Amino acid sequence: MSNTATALTSTETYSLLSLSLACIGVLSQTFVGGDGEPVVASIAFSGLAFASCYALIRWLGNAFIRRGFKGKDLCKLKQTEIPETMGAVCAMVYLFTIIAFIPWPFYKDIVIATSGGGNRDVMQDIGELETGRLLHKFPHNKLASYLSAILSLQSIVLLGIGDDLFDIRWRHKVLIPAVAAIPMLIVYFVDFGVTKMVVPIPLRPYLGELFDLGWLYYVYMAMLSIFSSNSINILAGINGIEVAQSLVIAVLIVFNDVLYLSPFAPYPHPATDSHLFSLYLLLPFIGVSLALLKHNWYPAKVFVGDTYCYFAGMVFAVDGILGHFSKTLMLLLIPQAFNFVYSAPQLFHLVPCPRHRLPRFNVRTGLMECSRVEFKKPLRRPIAESLKMLHRLRLLDVQVDGEGQVISSSNFTIINLWLVWFGPMREDRLALGLLAFQTAVGMVGLLIRHRMALLVFSVDNW
Amino acid sequence: MSNTATALTSTETYSLLSLSLACIGVLSQTFVGGDGEPVVASIAFSGLAFASCYALIRWLGNAFIRRGFKGKDLCKLKQTEIPETMGAVCAMVYLFTIIAFIPWPFYKDIVIATSGGGNRDVMQDIGELETGRLLHKFPHNKLASYLSAILSLQSIVLLGIGDDLFDIRWRHKVLIPAVAAIPMLIVYFVDFGVTKMVVPIPLRPYLGELFDLGWLYYVYMAMLSIFSSNSINILAGINGIEVAQSLVIAVLIVFNDVLYLSPFAPYPHPATDSHLFSLYLLLPFIGVSLALLKHNWYPAKVFVGDTYCYFAGMVFAVDGILGHFSKTLMLLLIPQAFNFVYSAPQLFHLVPCPRHRLPRFNVRTGLMECSRVEFKKPLRRPIAESLKMLHRLRLLDVQVDGEGQVISSSNFTIINLWLVWFGPMREDRLALGLLAFQTAVGMVGLLIRHRMALLVFSVDNW
Numbered sequence: 001m002s003n004t005a006t007a008l009t010s011t012e013t014y015s016l017l018s019l020s021l022a023c024i025g026v027l028s029q030t031f032v033g034g035d036g037e038p039v040v041a042s043i044a045f046s047g048l049a050f051a052s053c054y055a056l057i058r059w060l061g062n063a064f065i066r067r068g069f070k071g072k073d074l075c076k077l078k079q080t081e082i083p084e085t086m087g088a089v090c091a092m093v094y095l096f097t098i099i100a101f102i103p104w105p106f107y108k109d110i111v112i113a114t115s116g117g118g119n120r121d122v123m124q125d126i127g128e129l130e131t132g133r134l135l136h137k138f139p140h141n142k143l144a145s146y147l148s149a150i151l152s153l154q155s156i157v158l159l160g161i162g163d164d165l166f167d168i169r170w171r172h173k174v175l176i177p178a179v180a181a182i183p184m185l186i187v188y189f190v191d192f193g194v195t196k197m198v199v200p201i202p203l204r205p206y207l208g209e210l211f212d213l214g215w216l217y218y219v220y221m222a223m224l225s226i227f228s229s230n231s232i233n234i235l236a237g238i239n240g241i242e243v244a245q246s247l248v249i250a251v252l253i254v255f256n257d258v259l260y261l262s263p264f265a266p267y268p269h270p271a272t273d274s275h276l277f278s279l280y281l282l283l284p285f286i287g288v289s290l291a292l293l294k295h296n297w298y299p300a301k302v303f304v305g306d307t308y309c310y311f312a313g314m315v316f317a318v319d320g321i322l323g324h325f326s327k328t329l330m331l332l333l334i335p336q337a338f339n340f341v342y343s344a345p346q347l348f349h350l351v352p353c354p355r356h357r358l359p360r361f362n363v364r365t366g367l368m369e370c371s372r373v374e375f376k377k378p379l380r381r382p383i384a385e386s387l388k389m390l391h392r393l394r395l396l397d398v399q400v401d402g403e404g405q406v407i408s409s410s411n412f413t414i415i416n417l418w419l420v421w422f423g424p425m426r427e428d429r430l431a432l433g434l435l436a437f438q439t440a441v442g443m444v445g446l447l448i449r450h451r452m453a454l455l456v457f458s459v460d461n462w
Numbered sequence: 463m464s465n466t467a468t469a470l471t472s473t474e475t476y477s478l479l480s481l482s483l484a485c486i487g488v489l490s491q492t493f494v495g496g497d498g499e500p501v502v503a504s505i506a507f508s509g510l511a512f513a514s515c516y517a518l519i520r521w522l523g524n525a526f527i528r529r530g531f532k533g534k535d536l537c538k539l540k541q542t543e544i545p546e547t548m549g550a551v552c553a554m555v556y557l558f559t560i561i562a563f564i565p566w567p568f569y570k571d572i573v574i575a576t577s578g579g580g581n582r583d584v585m586q587d588i589g590e591l592e593t594g595r596l597l598h599k600f601p602h603n604k605l606a607s608y609l610s611a612i613l614s615l616q617s618i619v620l621l622g623i624g625d626d627l628f629d630i631r632w633r634h635k636v637l638i639p640a641v642a643a644i645p646m647l648i649v650y651f652v653d654f655g656v657t658k659m660v661v662p663i664p665l666r667p668y669l670g671e672l673f674d675l676g677w678l679y680y681v682y683m684a685m686l687s688i689f690s691s692n693s694i695n696i697l698a699g700i701n702g703i704e705v706a707q708s709l710v711i712a713v714l715i716v717f718n719d720v721l722y723l724s725p726f727a728p729y730p731h732p733a734t735d736s737h738l739f740s741l742y743l744l745l746p747f748i749g750v751s752l753a754l755l756k757h758n759w760y761p762a763k764v765f766v767g768d769t770y771c772y773f774a775g776m777v778f779a780v781d782g783i784l785g786h787f788s789k790t791l792m793l794l795l796i797p798q799a800f801n802f803v804y805s806a807p808q809l810f811h812l813v814p815c816p817r818h819r820l821p822r823f824n825v826r827t828g829l830m831e832c833s834r835v836e837f838k839k840p841l842r843r844p845i846a847e848s849l850k851m852l853h854r855l856r857l858l859d860v861q862v863d864g865e866g867q868v869i870s871s872s873n874f875t876i877i878n879l880w881l882v883w884f885g886p887m888r889e890d891r892l893a894l895g896l897l898a899f900q901t902a903v904g905m906v907g908l909l910i911r912h913r914m915a916l917l918v919f920s921v922d923n924w
Contacts (some may be wrong), residue, residue, distance in 0.1 A: 063628050068530060092620065096641075099613070102648045143653060147609040150645075151561070154616040158554065161623065166525050179558075183612075186564045191605060 006061050016051040023047035030104065038104040042280050046287035049097040053291035056089050057302060069164070071303050075238065075361040075368065075427055082301055085164045087308020090288045091157040094311075097284040098150055105280060106143060141191055142273070148187030149281060149318045156180035156229070156314040160307030173306070177229035177314055178222045184318060185218050221321050228320075228329070229313030231336035233306060234343060237358035238368070238415060240297040241431050242304050245438050246312035247289050249332050250282050252442040253319065256328060257282070259450075271324070278323035285315050298428035331445030335438050339414040342395075346373075346412045350383060357411040359419055359430070368427050370397065370410040370419035378405050394421070468523050478513040485509035492566065500566040504742050508749035511559040515753035518551050519764060531626070533765050537700065537823035537830065537889055544763055547626045549770020552750045553619040556773075559746040560612055567742060568605060603653055604735070610649030611743060611780045618642035618691070618776040622769030635768070639691035639776055640684045646780055647680050683783050690782075690791070691775030693798035695768060696805060699820035700830070700877060702759040702893050704766050707900055708774035709751050711794050712744050714904040715781065718790060719744070721912075733786070740785035747777050760890035793907030797900050801876040804857075808835075808874045812845060819873040821881055821892070830889050832859065832872040832881035840867050856883065 008016070023044040030041045064070065064083040072079045159176045162168065168176070195217035196210045213220065236242045257275040258264060289312070295302045320329035330337070346353035352373055359368040379387070384406045390396035397410040397420045410416045418433055419425070425433070470478070485506040492503040526532065526545040534541045621638045624630065630638070657679035658672045675682065698704045720726060722737040751774070757764045782791035792799070808815035814835055821830040841849070846868045852858035859872040859882040872878045880895055881887070887895070 060628075067627055092624075095617075095620075096644070099617075099645045099648060102645075103652050106652045143606050143649070144609060147606060147613060147649065151609060151612060151616065154613065154620065155557075155561075158557075158616065158620060158623075161620075162554075165529055166522075182558070183561045183564075186561060187605070187609065190565050190568045 006059055008055060008058055012054075012058075016055055019047055020051045023051075039276070039279060041104040042101060042283045045097050045101050046283040048287075049093050049284045050287035050291045053090050053093040053288040054294065056093060057086050057291060057295050060089055061086075061302065069305075073239070073300060073303075074356075074358070076299060077363060077366070082303060084303045085161070085305030085307055086292060086295065086302040087304040087306075087311060088157065088161050088164070090292045090304075091153075091160070091307060091311040094284055094288045094315075095150065095154055095157065097287070098153075098281065101280065101284070102143075102146065105146070105276070142277075144187055144191050145322050146277065146280075148184045148191075149322055151183035151187075152180050152225075152318055153311065153314055155183060156310050157307060160305075160310040163310075164305045164307050174226065174230055177225040177310060177317070180310075180314060181222050181225040181317065184321065185221055188221070188321075189218070221317075221326075224321065224326055224329075225314060225317040227337075227340075228317040228333060229310045231333060231340050232313045233309035234347075235336050235339045235414060236309060237356075237413075238298075238427050238431055239300040240293060240428070241415070241434060242309050242312070243289050243293040243296050244431060244435050245336075246308075246316075247286060247293060248435055248438045248442065249316060250286050250289065252332050252439070252446065253316070253329070254279060254282050254286070256325070256446055256449075257323075274323045274325070278319050278325070281315060281319050285312070298426075298431065328446070328449050331449055332442045334441050334445060335414065335434075342414060342417070343412050345383075351375075351379070351387075351409075351412070354411070357413050357416070359415055361427075362424065365424065366426065367424040368419060368430050369424045370416040372397075372399075372408045373411055374408045375406060396420070468521055470517060470520055474516075474520075478517055481509055482513045485513075501738070501741060503566040504563060504745045507559050507563050508745040511555050511746045511749035512753045515552050515555040515750040516756065518555060519548050519753060519757050522551055523548075523764065531767075535701070535762060535765075536818075536820070538761060539825060539828070544765060546765045547623070547767030547769055548754060548757065548764040549766040549768075549773060550619065550623050550626070552754045552766075553615075553622070553769060553773040556746055556750045556777075557612065557616055557619065559749070560615075560743065563742065563746070564605075564608065567608070567738070604739075606649055606653050607784050608739065608742075610646045610653075611784055613645035613649075614642050614687075614780050615773065615776055617645060618772050619769060622767070622772040625772075626767045626769050636688065636692055639687040639772060639779070642772075642776060643684050643687040643779065646783065647683055650683070650783075651680070683779075683788075686783065686788055686791075687776060687779040689799075689802075690779040690795060691772045693795060693802050694775045695771035696809075697798050697801045697876060698771060699818075699875075700760075700889050700893055701762040702755060702890070703877070703896060704771050704774070705751050705755040705758050706893060706897050707798075708770075708778075709748060709755060710897055710900045710904065711778060712748050712751065714794050714901070714908065715778070715791070716741060716744050716748070718787070718908055718911075719785075736785045736787070740781050740787070743777060743781050747774070760888075760893065790908070790911050793911055794904045796903050796907060797876065797896075804876060804879070805874050807845075813837075813841070813849070813871075813874070816873070819875050819878070821878055823889075824886065827886065828888065829886040830881060830892050831886045832878040834859075834861075834870045835873055836870045837868060858882070 026044040027041055027048075030037045030044070061083045064085065065081060069084040070081045071084045072081055156177060159180055163173050163176060195214050196212045199207045199209060199211050232242060232246060235245060257278045260271050260275040292302075292304060292308070296304055316329055316333075317326075320326040340347075345351045346357070352375060354371075354373050357371060357373075360371040362369050378384070387396060387398050387406050387409055388400070391398035391409075395417065396412070398406055399408045401407045410420050415430065415434065418430060418437075422433065488506040489503055489510075492499045492506070523545045526547065527543060531546040532543045533546045534543055618639060621642055625635050625638060657676055658674045659679075661669045661671060661673045694704060694708060697707060719737040719740045722733050754764075754766060754770070758766055778791055778795075779788075782788040802809075807813045808819070814837060816833075816835050819833060819835075822833040823829075824831050840846075849858060849860050849868050849871055850862070853860035853871075857879065858874070860868055861870045863869045872882050877892065877896065880892060880899075884895065
């Protein structure tokens with residue numbers, strides 16, 4: 001029944017072992033320099049996360065299948081059952097990595113706060129010990145925001161696993177990321193509470209320099225979490241696309257973060273800390289996602305499950321909110337936003353929506369073709385006309401019968417649109433095309449963000 | 463197949479609704495007094511947690527059964543399948559309750575730090591806003607320790623669900639609580655780092671007033687988590703016993719906490735904050751546990767799963783460590799410790815250990831009888847003699863054949879021992895007896911702790 005290979009080949013074992021040993025070596029050296037070198041440590045942790053995630057995905061495959069986490073790949077000739085919900089493994093490894101990493105970014109502060117050398121010998125007073133009070137100069141607010149990020153990510157994983165287990169209804173699961181964002185929002189409320197936005201210059205005569213969004217700021221943050229998580233969840237369905245698009249976004253954010261660090265920006269720069277924070281969250285994410293992609297890329301040996309999409313989206317949302325670059329994040333999610341807007345007519349049932357909208361696998365050619373929705377009942381006139389217009393704009397493939405009635409159209413997803421544009425192609429080429437698009441749009445987005453910011457704000461915080 | 467009733471009766475619906483409304487009413491009043499009245503708010507939150515947990519356990523029963531979370535009650539005449547792992551529901555409700563509660567204990571500080579009235583109008587400088595810096599006097603360290611507690615609890619729930627899903631091997635699952643304790647230990651390391659213990663007077667000539675346990679302190683905390691979680695997990699097997707023993711322990715800790723608050727102690731007392739912290743974690747735990755107990759008490763309609771036992775044990779461990787009363791906690795876990803030591807010969811295979819050690823259900827009488835282990839091979843002499851000695855001490859029921867060979871004994875659990883002492887009884891009376899024992903031992907423990915502490919320490923922190 002189950003033909004999932006669970007053992008690592010000896011090449012894999014040796015590669016993963018050497019990688020892990022190298023990372024542990026690097027990690028043990030990070031304290032020698034004296035300041036904990038958190039970025040180096042984060043890279044080493046990410047390597048370890050990659051290795052453990054890679055091995056665990058392989059080892060746990062059969063256990064997942066046995067417990068009913070399994071599915072068939074509809075876009076293959078031979079439809080074997082492969083493990084589902086492997087994103088949960090990935091997310092667990094990620095969570096324990098960022099938890100284990102906590103001491104590094106704070107190492108410098110620990111040493112300074114305790115009179116050097118890491119020996120905590122400042123507090124000797126028995127009274128203070130008995131009451132459990134210890135007040136030293138320590139960046140507790142940085143720690144609290146890091147912890148709240150982990151809490152929100154753990155919450156989304158718990159809820160995502162719940163969804164993968166019990167198949168929560170569509171209209172409920174849309175809200176899952178908002179629930180998971182609560183820890184972050186509450187800590188934000190308690191600990192920072194900055195709900196003011198810098199107003200773009202053209203609007204300053206009306207709103208002043210700063211505009212207090214008040215509770216709307218919390219709504220904005222919750223919406224961003226919902227959007228980020230769900231938009232990745234609906235741009236899905238072919239091998240590797242969920243993980244690979246997340247990787248592209250993560251790498252672009254890392255690229256943007258690095259622009260704020262030396263030697264690219266003067267040090268210390270006011271935004272350095274925020275972008276370091278962002279790096280610490282993203283590097284291990286890239287590690288575990290690469291391990292998952294290796295198994296999920298065409299032809300997929302495992303599926304990722306909703307857990308992964310929620311989790312990835314939440315990593316971005318948390319990162320953007322607590323790293324204070326949520327507007328930049330939205331620029332990187334433009335393809336997802338486009339896919340959402342483009343899908344809206346089907347999602348909101350203006351046009352019939354079949355249960356599955358993934359592209360169709362042509363058994364004869366082995367290629368993916370765009371899937372179509374047939375309109376049994378004639379469409380209402382304005383809708384039919386809009387579809388014909390979209391067809392003329394090359395944004396849809398519409399079939400019309402002799403009387404000018406729209407009888408079918410391609411499904412409203414960016415994946416199908418890609419196939420409309422470029423014709424049938426193999427699943428991996430389809431994924432690669434979409435990823436190239438994602439990368440290109442993201443690069444342009446970042447360029448615009450850094451070149452144009454000065455036109456609408458008085459200072460670019462670059 | 464499934465006969466689990468999932469609807470609430472109308473009485474239940476009205477009671478839960480009125481309770482919830484009352485709690486929401488109380489909650490909305492907590493801000494009127496000006497200081498957020500966190501204890502009152504915590505009680506209201508616990509009421510809400512009870513109501514939601516009660517309803518969710520009922521509503522989700524069939525979904526759990528469908529997904530394979532189900533089991534048969536071996537100690538009943540009619541063995542129907544009932545939902546398993548309901549402790550996970552309980553734990554989820556708990557986690558979201560203590561997360562939603564975060565603003566209350568910090569409300570006063572928010573108001574003070576922001577020049578009163580809750581308006582955050584201290585920071586107006588656009589420069590500080592753009593860099594995301596806000597430094598006000600806020601008890602970040604309290605917040606960090608609260609957040610780390612939640613992180614550890616979320617970790618144990620994630621791992622517990624993993625265990626209930628995949629049936630992790632015994633020797634691995636023992637370590638689950640240690641893994642889940644990592645977030646708390648790391649934040650402790652980063653943020654507090656007090657690893658010194660107050661030395662009892664008789665030992666002071668040798669060790670001094672304070673003894674630095676160093677890294678051993680972290681081992682101690684990890685061990686406490688392991689012990690607390692697993693000891694509840696092995697004192698299990700009859701309806702309601704896991705939840706009810708946890709409730710007894712929780713109520714006793716709450717009793718101990720209240721002793722440190724006004725009007726029982728001078729205010730402000732150095733330990734007030736720690737014990738308030740403990741209350742905030744325990745009251746909602748009592749709420750969700752009561753809801754679970756209602757469904758798990760004899761005759762059980764749901765099972766709790768390993769998740770609950772781990773979760774409950776971790777609540778106690780986190781509470782004891784961050785509330786600085788881990789030694790008091792151990793006094794309350796004496797029955798569990800006794801059960802562990804008593805079980806050790808079977809757990810470590812000095813004596814054969816059958817797969818299940820729960821008491822035997824006598825179908826004819828409807829009563830529980832102690833279960834026995836038969837020794838097919840003769841026991842080694844010292845072991846046989848020890849068993850006979852335990853028999854003479856009334857700590858075991860041993861059967862000897864004509865030649866003086868031990869041929870069987872009661873199983874080595876406190877539950878079976880209770881049946882050896884008091885004879886066969888119905889399942890609920892057995893549970894009640896053990897709970898009375900737990901309560902009595904706990905009360906004596908607390909008495910000793912507060913009366914005797916002065917003999918070995920120079921100050922009781924009472």
